[in-house]
Amino acid sequence: MNENDSSRNTLGKSLDQLDVAVVELRRIAHNLMPELLDKYGLEEALKEYAERMSNDELEISSQFVKLEADLSKINK
Numbered sequence: 001m002n003e004n005d006s007s008r009n010t011l012g013k014s015l016d017q018l019d020v021a022v023v024e025l026r027r028i029a030h031n032l033m034p035e036l037l038d039k040y041g042l043e044e045a046l047k048e049y050a051e052r053m054s055n056d057e058l059e060i061s062s063q064f065v066k067l068e069a070d071l072s073k074i075n076k
Contacts, residue, residue, distance in 0.1 A: 043064050046062050047062050
């Protein structure tokens with residue numbers, strides 16, 4: 001492998017890492033205020049999150065007892 005190939009390889013790896021960082025940043029930004037939370041409320045967002053986090057080795061469930069909080073009142 002010559003120096004030019006090595007530079008291309010290094011550049012390719014850097015671009016791959018940058019792509020991963022962009023995807024992660026988008027995920028974090030989305031998780032700060034997911035569309036589901038905005039559209040359907042906290043209870044539905046938490047139920048969906050629990051379902052997504054569950055897998056064959058771990059089952060996550062959610063229960064809500066007298067959930068009456070309105071996020072719009074809290075945020076203002």
